[in-house]
Amino acid sequence: MKKPLRLLVFDCDGVLFDSRLANKEYYNSILKATGRSPLTEEELEYVHMHSLPECIEFLFRRHPDLKDLAFEIAKKTPYSDFFVYMQMEPGLPEFLEWAYSRVKIALCTNRTTSTLPLLRHFDLEKYFHLIRTALEIPKNDPRALSSILEHFRCSPSNTLYVGDSAVDERLCLACSVPLVSYKNPALKAIKVLKNYEDLKIFLQENFSL
Incomplete structure (x- = not known):
């Protein structure tokens, strides 16, 4: 039945x-602007599943001094620029x-x-x-x-x-x-x-x- x-x-x-490639390009652009190294495979897996605030917290867990800057860059970086990768x-x-x-x-x-x-x-x-x-x-x-x-x-x-x-x-x-x-x-x-x-x-x- x-x-x-x-x-x-x-x-x-x-x-x-x-959206894996789009997420990779988006977050790598933020990391590059802060001077941090590109995403690791572990980090790529994480950003694919979590919200932006959670991702920034995770990506800058070892660089807390860059966290506020990363949030500001994220606000100014339109994700629509990365739709081409979707x-x-x-x-x-x-x-x-x-x-x-x-x-x-x-x-x-x-x-x-x-x-x-x-x-x-x-x-x-x-x-x-x-x-x-x-x-x-x-x-x-x-x-x-x-x-x-x-x-x-x-x-x-x-x-x-x-x-x-x-x-x-x-x-x-x-x-x-x-x-x-x-x-x-x-x-x-x-x-x-x-x-x-x-x-x-x-x-x-x-x-x-």
Whole structure:
């Protein structure tokens, strides 16, 4: 018997977009301006999952004297300059077009001021019924997700979260929301997806929409 599904919640980086190179270029530009060395692999992994304030704190944990300067540089460095390095996941607009009239669609991201410009740049804003960014609640706080459920008056059992990181995994666990992993088999998820056609088939076969 198929389960009812009312709400799909998406992470942004690594799920809607391959943004690894964009994040690398963005944060390296900040590091260069402060005189710090480029990102290590560990740091690149971190900035791919966390909010800007968390990233600055982490990147300058050994250089606290440069932290204020880094925040100032970040404020003056528009992330839109790095959209050229972003790659939208294949089949994403087609999937969102199909899903929009069937379920509520929300975004839960650790991005801050770059979120709306990014969605508008790729003409995706129109597909999201609600957008929750780290400006409101960062994803290390379970309320980032629980507040979305409250907004739609939706239970965790009628919700799916599509994410790709340990941050997403912890968030879903804290809110008892089933996680669908996007291209990351290391996560504890009910399904690991290869692409958006995979997600569409999974929903059609297992849920009433």
